[in-house]
Amino acid sequence: MSSEGAIFDLDYRRYEGERTGRAKVRWAIVRDGVRKVLGLRRKARRKVLPWGLIILAVLPAIAIVGFQVFTQGLGADELLEDLIPGHADYFGFTYQLTFLFIALATPELLIPDRVSNVLTVYASRPLTLLDYLVARVGSLLMVVLAFTLIPQIVLYLGGAVLSGDLVGHLTGNLDLLWKIPTGSLAVFATQAGVAFIISAYARRRGIAAGIYIGFTIISGGVAFGLAETVNRWFAIIDLQAHASVLIAEIFGQENIAEGTALTEQGISPWVSIIAVVAIAAAASVLLYRRYRKLM
16 A cells, blocks of 8 residues: 655635626526426437427428418419418417426426425525526526417518518508517416426426326316306316417407307406416415425
8 A cells, every 4th residue: 555645735716707696697597497498408308398399389380381372372372361370370279289388398497406405506596586486487488488489470470471561561460569479478377377386396297297287188177067067167277268268368369269168158358367367376475485495
């Protein structure tokens, strides 16, 4: 055995790099959340589901524009105009995909940090509990808005180019510039609250996603049955119906919400707004109380 050793004088050096505050830390958590949701810098299998859903959301919009080009070339665009989905109709398609996307993404944002005891590391930084929660919700909101807005933008710009009067089309449809983002926010608001509540208490991502998907699907049938047999106000249990009602109200197309428990029972769209705000408030309180014990 050798008794020789070496002594290294590493000295003490002051940190001379950039000192960031809470805003930079919040933004770092948002970026980290976006990477987690999209599976960036992770194994390929983590990218399959989120990117697969994104492709499913965007491809039909591209196909619709391509179909319009084809029919315009045949001179049959006016005859087939009623068959081409509009912006409100497309929301009716994408909010189903958004539902699945939120079901998979929300557990990915909350559960790994909690199970891996990373929250104590966040707490050691100039970061409050509210900062952390807002950053996590913000990262999901950013991705979901992109998820719903990109195909809508494809439809909007495609319609403008095909109209032959780009400026005229854009100025004649200025209302879509607020309706489309508002519709995206409505879809997010009706679905994310319950997903965050479940993910705040579940310990496994797959279980959290399964509970949320099961609850949303079952609640629709239960709401319809109880509204018909017990009391019409049970219709408010159906989360997906609220999304349809709000989209229909924003775009002024009642047919989007036809057949839902809410419309069948003649319940006002204001009830959907109140229900969404109540769910968001409940989710905020429960998340804060849950994580206050952990950070």
